[in-house]
Amino acid sequence: MIFLIGCSVIIVITIISIARSKKSLKTILAEAKNEILYNFIGSRAIVQDVIMRGKNKTELPIKCGKVAVITGGTRGIGLEVIRMLLKCDIHVVVGCRNTQQGEMLLDSFRKDGIEKGSIDVIKLDISVMDSVKNFAMNVREKYPEVHYLINNAGIMFGPHIETRDGYESQFATNYLGHFFLTHLLLPQLKAGGKAKEMSRIVNVSSCAHMVGRINFDDINSRHNYIAGEAYAQSKLAQVLFSNYLDSQLRQEGVFVQAHSVHPGVVNTELFNGTHVKNLTPWVPSLLFKSPEKGAIPIVHACLSPRLEGKGGTYIHNCKIFAASNAAMSADLQEKLFEFTKTLLGIDKFGAIDNNNDSQMAAAV
Numbered sequence: 001m002i003f004l005i006g007c008s009v010i011i012v013i014t015i016i017s018i019a020r021s022k023k024s025l026k027t028i029l030a031e032a033k034n035e036i037l038y039n040f041i042g043s044r045a046i047v048q049d050v051i052m053r054g055k056n057k058t059e060l061p062i063k064c065g066k067v068a069v070i071t072g073g074t075r076g077i078g079l080e081v082i083r084m085l086l087k088c089d090i091h092v093v094v095g096c097r098n099t100q101q102g103e104m105l106l107d108s109f110r111k112d113g114i115e116k117g118s119i120d121v122i123k124l125d126i127s128v129m130d131s132v133k134n135f136a137m138n139v140r141e142k143y144p145e146v147h148y149l150i151n152n153a154g155i156m157f158g159p160h161i162e163t164r165d166g167y168e169s170q171f172a173t174n175y176l177g178h179f180f181l182t183h184l185l186l187p188q189l190k191a192g193g194k195a196k197e198m199s200r201i202v203n204v205s206s207c208a209h210m211v212g213r214i215n216f217d218d219i220n221s222r223h224n225y226i227a228g229e230a231y232a233q234s235k236l237a238q239v240l241f242s243n244y245l246d247s248q249l250r251q252e253g254v255f256v257q258a259h260s261v262h263p264g265v266v267n268t269e270l271f272n273g274t275h276v277k278n279l280t281p282w283v284p285s286l287l288f289k290s291p292e293k294g295a296i297p298i299v300h301a302c303l304s305p306r307l308e309g310k311g312g313t314y315i316h317n318c319k320i321f322a323a324s325n326a327a328m329s330a331d332l333q334e335k336l337f338e339f340t341k342t343l344l345g346i347d348k349f350g351a352i353d354n355n356n357d358s359q360m361a362a363a364v
């Protein structure tokens with residue numbers, strides 16, 4: 001009840017503040033619609049987190065000798081995912097922008113009493129395709145096999161910013177960079193997978209994909225940028241991709257499976273600058289999950305024997321859940337796959353020719 005009132009207050013204040021800004025009516029309406037949609041799916045997801053809290057368990061099996069690659073992870077949910085992977089004695093390769101911060105991770109985990117596992121920090125800005133390529137080449141040189149790829153780094157909302165390559169920043173960070181990274185590391189993942197222990201690709205998506213729509217005509221939202229729409233688009237793109245890639249990998253008969261995960265509604269800095277954090281700061285701290293709990297479904301998607309052979313699924317609170325109809329559309333999956341390959345100049349997904357620089361992203 002309190003929560004509903006909170007939501008309504010946020011919606012009303014937001015609409016007033018949007019209306020007072022000097023934006024076109026079309027933008028105002030679209031932003032207001034988004035605010036309502038997000039409050040709706042957000043509240044529903046919070047209620048689901050509570051109802052399904054008993055389902056958020058996962059085992060932490062010892063996986064000595066395995067290599068995991070994670071994007072982001074110096075804070076938020078990723079940090080807790082790394083902690084759990086270390087407990088499983090996994091070697092974790094952390095791709096982060098601030099490598100100084102990354103270098104301090106292992107020390108702090110050791111101080112917390114985690115004796116197992118190890119960390120290798122390699123610089124990565126996932127929104128810049130050149131950086132993704134350098135990172136991947138580094139990983140390929142050092143690790144002939146990769147067993148888990150966790151596409152975690154993400155940003156939400158924020159102003160319309162274009163990356164160096166000319167892509168809208170949420171699209172580049174949440175989707176495109178991870179598409180490219182998955183492409184570049186697929187040979188290592190294939191090498192690491194076994195019949196009874198497949199390698200896994202885990203995409204940290206969001207329930208926001210439910211309201212997403214892929215705007216092929218203006219993928220970088222140049223003409224009408226609504227932050228919430230761009231976030232939902234990037235998260236829908238991730239789920240579409242996980243599903244499509246999994247079906248391709250199955251056809252190929254390789255031992256790699258792909259999942260997308262909604263971690264829950266988690267109190268992290270991702271919500272910095274949002275209305276819910278600015279106007280009702282008690283809502284995140286009281287009602288959202290802690291990052292530790294948000295990490296559980298992600299680790300579950302990486303390690304749970306219950307998911308062996310069950311790729312192409314969307315995981316919500318450690319359960320296989322129905323993704324949106326759009327995410328399940330085989331036509332849309334294929335269309336986006338081909339569209340993205342063209343955008344990045346990729347001939348054959350997962351097949352890399354080290355001497356061929358034409359595979360580098362060109363600005364759109």
Ligand SMILES: NC(=O)c1ccc[n+]([C@@H]2O[C@H](COP(=O)([O-])OP(=O)(O)OC[C@H]3O[C@@H](n4cnc5c(N)ncnc54)[C@H](OP(=O)(O)O)[C@@H]3O)[C@@H](O)[C@H]2O)c1
Nearest residue numbers: 072073074076077097125126127153154206265266268270
């Ligand atoms: N929190 C939620 O309720 C929620 C719900 C659904 C899905 N998710 C998803 O969960 C994932 C993790 O989010 P979080 O809640 O943990 O957020 P967070 O605390 O803001 O952490 C985001 C992480 O991504 C990294 N990152 C951002 N842009 C990057 C870039 N260009 N290159 C490399 N790393 C970059 C950040 O590193 P820096 O320190 O360098 O910025 C940070 O480690 C995201 O994909 C998010 O969409 C979160």
Ligand SMILES: *[C@@H]1O[C@H](CO)[C@@H](O)[C@H](O)[C@H]1NC(C)=O
Nearest residue numbers: 175178179201203241242258
């Ligand atoms: C994960 O998502 C990225 C894009 O976000 C995509 O390129 C990649 O194929 C996906 N991987 C899997 C296994 O779903």
Ligand SMILES: *[C@@H]1O[C@H](CO)[C@@H](O)[C@H](O)[C@H]1NC(C)=O
Nearest residue numbers: 075268269270271272273277
């Ligand atoms: C988010 O806000 C907190 C508190 O104001 C601040 O300490 C932190 O640096 C911010 N993080 C980001 C990524 O903006």
Ligand SMILES: CC(=O)N[C@H]1CO[C@H](CO)[C@@H](O)[C@@H]1O
Nearest residue numbers: 050053054056057058293296
């Ligand atoms: C609400 C909640 O998060 N419940 C459980 C989630 O899983 C952890 C670890 O398994 C439990 O300690 C929580 O009680």
